Amino acid sequence: MSNVKLAVIYYSATGTNYQLAEWAKEGAESAGAEVKLFKIQELAPQTAIDANPAWKAHVESTENIAVVQLTDLECADAIIFSVPTRFGNVAAPFKQFLDMTGGLWFQGKLMNKVVSGMTSAQNPHGGQEATLLSLYTSMYHWGAIVAAPGYTDPTIFEAGGNPYGVSVTVNQNGKMQEDVQQAVKHQAMRTVQIATWVTQGLQMAQQGQQGQQQIQQQSQSQGLSQGQPYNQQQLQGQRLPQGQQHNQQQSQGVGQSQGQQHNQQQSQGAGQSQGQQQTQQQQVQGQSQTQPQSQHAQNSAQQSTQQEDTQLQGQQPQQQNQCQDQHQETQQLQQKQQPFQSY
Numbered sequence: 001m002s003n004v005k006l007a008v009i010y011y012s013a014t015g016t017n018y019q020l021a022e023w024a025k026e027g028a029e030s031a032g033a034e035v036k037l038f039k040i041q042e043l044a045p046q047t048a049i050d051a052n053p054a055w056k057a058h059v060e061s062t063e064n065i066a067v068v069q070l071t072d073l074e075c076a077d078a079i080i081f082s083v084p085t086r087f088g089n090v091a092a093p094f095k096q097f098l099d100m101t102g103g104l105w106f107q108g109k110l111m112n113k114v115v116s117g118m119t120s121a122q123n124p125h126g127g128q129e130a131t132l133l134s135l136y137t138s139m140y141h142w143g144a145i146v147a148a149p150g151y152t153d154p155t156i157f158e159a160g161g162n163p164y165g166v167s168v169t170v171n172q173n174g175k176m177q178e179d180v181q182q183a184v185k186h187q188a189m190r191t192v193q194i195a196t197w198v199t200q201g202l203q204m205a206q207q208g209q210q211g212q213q214q215i216q217q218q219s220q221s222q223g224l225s226q227g228q229p230y231n232q233q234q235l236q237g238q239r240l241p242q243g244q245q246h247n248q249q250q251s252q253g254v255g256q257s258q259g260q261q262h263n264q265q266q267s268q269g270a271g272q273s274q275g276q277q278q279t280q281q282q283q284v285q286g287q288s289q290t291q292p293q294s295q296h297a298q299n300s301a302q303q304s305t306q307q308e309d310t311q312l313q314g315q316q317p318q319q320q321n322q323c324q325d326q327h328q329e330t331q332q333l334q335q336k337q338q339p340f341q342s343y
């Protein structure tokens with residue numbers, strides 16, 4: 001399995017969220033992810049930036065950080081956002097970027113991204129939680145999987161105890177008031193861990209799907225009709241969304257989450273030997289075969305499966321190529337920029 005690809009995306013005027021993003025990058029890398037740091041395009045007029053020495057200095061010192069592009073979202077398995085609290089919400093340039101993701105959202109390309117958020121504010125109760133919840137509201141629309149830190153580590157308490165994501169208070173001189181570095185790293189490592197489970201589960205489901213296609217082909221070559229219960233029930237047990245909202249809804253509509261059981265058990269087996277995983281897979285397949293299904297549900301699943309297969313066959317290679325192209329472009333860009341920005 002390849003490493004999780006994680007994008008750390010931040011907006012910062014005076015450097016606080018840039019620092020949080022750098023710590024997140026370090027934490028995610030220590031957890032084995034391939035990490036790239038991006039900044040959000042600044043939208044403020046130059047006159048406003050020039051009028052604030054700290055803002056001006058920060059903009060100049062981070063000139064070499066790549067501005068995030070939509071393809072960077074598409075290619076990432078996981079994303080950590082860091083954005084200042086402004087009037088109890090995310091800063092406007094960040095929101096503008098979110099508003100540009102409608103096309104990706106429409107194509108279902110943001111679903112199943114594992115995401116997590118961090119913020120800063122000038123006051124201890126200046127709206128940090130509202131900012132993160134507002135960010136996560138958009139993430140729910142994406143169909144992303146929010147990996148909040150909760151209280152999963154003592155460092156969260158030490159950093160002020162925000163379970164939605166690390167938040168830090170920063171005074172007028174730009175000095176952080178709490179020591180949040182370790183909490184940020186924990187949040188990043190947890191995000192990588194959850195993203196690993198999700199990406200492995202999706203890959204295994206895809207492998208199961210390919211195996212199912214082979215079974216179908218074998219059955220057809222042996223003269224069995226496609227509509228036989230054996231095939232249908234196996235298909236239902238192996239369906240998982242792979243980038244199609246439409247498909248996800250259809251799969252859910254098929255009935256109880258046989259696909260989920262399959263995925264859960266495989267995910268639990270992620271750290272086990274291949275032999276153990278195969279045994280589990282066989283067991284799950286065996287279970288799904290014994291579960292009764294109405295003829296209507298079987299037909300729906302069959303239709304859904306055929307549509308998905310067609311769509312997936314048409315889309316997945318294209319997506320991979322786009323990411324490979326992006327990867328090459330990024331590498332070329334990196335050679336001109338900073339050596340640590342690599343994946």
Ligand SMILES: Cc1cc2nc3c(=O)[nH]c(=O)nc-3n(C[C@H](O)[C@H](O)[C@H](O)COP(=O)(O)O)c2cc1C
Binds near residue numbers: 170
């Ligand atoms: C327009 C504006 C609105 C702000 N609103 C809030 C706020 O609602 N609550 C708060 O505590 N701080 C607020 N702040 C302070 C910022 O949160 C603070 O400057 C920021 O967290 C610093 O992050 P940065 O160094 O990454 O830019 C605001 C700052 C600006 C410029």
